[in-house]
Amino acid sequence: xxxxxxxxxxxxxxxxxxxxxxxxxxxxxxxxxxxxxxxxxxxxxxxxxxxxxxxxxxxxxxxxxxxxxxxxxxxxxxxxxxxxxxxxxxxxxxxxxxxxxxxxxxxxxxxxxxxxxxxxxxxxxxxxxxxxxxxxxxxxxxxxxxxxxxxxxxxxxxxxxxxxxxxxxxxxxxxxxxxxxxxxxxxxxxxxxxxxxxxxxxxxxxxxxxxxxxxxxxxxxxxxxxxxxxxxxxxxxxxxxxxxxxxxxxxxxxxxxxxxxxxxxxxxxxxxxxxxxxxxxxxx
Ligand SMILES: [Zn+2]
Numbered sequence: 204x205x206x207x208x209x210x211x212x213x214x215x216x217x218x219x220x221x222x223x224x225x226x227x228x229x230x231x232x233x234x235x236x237x238x239x240x241x242x243x244x245x246x247x248x249x250x251x252x253x254x255x256x257x258x259x260x261x262x263x264x265x266x267x268x269x270x271x272x273x274x275x276x277x278x279x280x281x282x283x284x285x286x287x288x289x290x291x292x293x294x295x296x297x298x299x300x301x302x303x304x305x306x307x308x309x310x311x312x313x314x315x316x317x318x319x320x321x322x323x324x325x326x327x328x329x330x331x332x333x334x335x336x337x338x339x340x341x342x343x344x345x346x347x348x349x350x351x352x353x354x355x356x357x358x359x360x361x362x363x364x365x366x367x368x369x370x371x372x373x374x375x376x377x378x379x380x381x382x383x384x385x386x387x388x389x390x391x392x393x394x395x396x397x398x399x400x401x402x403x404x405x406x407x408x409x410x411x412x413x414x415x416x417x418x419x420x421x422x423x424x425x426x427x428x429x430x431x432x433x434x435x436x437x438x439x440x441x442x443x444x445x446x447x448x449x450x451x452x453x454x455x456x457x458x459x460x461x462x463x464x465x466x467x468x469x470x471x472x473x474x475x476x477x478x479x480x481x482x483x484x485x486x487x
Contacts, residue, residue: 213427248435267400407459
């Protein structure tokens with residue numbers, strides 16, 4: 204921990220993990236060999252998010268799964284051509300702690316190269332599936348070796364997959380072999396009793412006035428920094444659902460979908476968002 208340096212990065216960041224309805228961790232999901240034949244929502248949900256962002260002239264960072272990018276290269280080009288950032292969410296969406304380091308590196312680089320081939324632009328950011336990077340510091344050092352300039356896998360609270368309560372929501376960097384890599388954590392508001400992450404099921408059930416209040420608090424605590432996360436499946440009312448999820452998991456996965464697109468529209472109208480690559484630290 205003593206090798207990290209906290210840094211002020213004022214700005215509002217909206218990040219989207221571009222994946223399918225069945226990319227749910229810790230669940231009995233269809234086998235990879237069958238993915239191709241399944242109905243798809245990634246394209247539809249992502250275009251809907253793009254529409255919302257365009258209306259308020261906001262820019263976002265899209266952490267795209269390599270598997271989705273190969274299936275929908277036009278979608279990825281469209282996102283990039285609209286001025287948003289394309290970053291990596293890996294290729295197969297496997298928890299980091301379930302696969303070997305070698306397999307993880309292959310997965311990350313495969314997605315990076317696919318995305319760079321499609322857009323013709325360098326991919327500098329990575330987010331682990333389900334924020335499943337357990338040892339953040341070690342992971343970001345490895346990402347630096349793989350040519351990344353930032354990571355956004357830190358979820359500074361307890362969660363089912365990954366998450367680390369010891370951290371707070373402030374961005375930081377570390378230097379290794381003379382090179383710098385940044386961490387852009389998801390914003391989580393902690394008041395000592397409960398934690399409200401900005402994104403996911405919690406935000407879907409939090410009414411807008413409370414969400415805005417939380418954002419205000421988070422920005423104050425983190426010198427103007429706030430980072431929100433979203434998935435294409437969250438803005439679609441109708442979508443295929445995994446049938447045999449345990450009850451609590453089912454609730455967490457599908458609660459609050461009814462009006463979340465409207466909520467995201469309101470947030471987009473109320474805040475100016477920029478992509479991570481356009482944040483102050485990457486301006487030379
Ligand atoms: Zn994901």
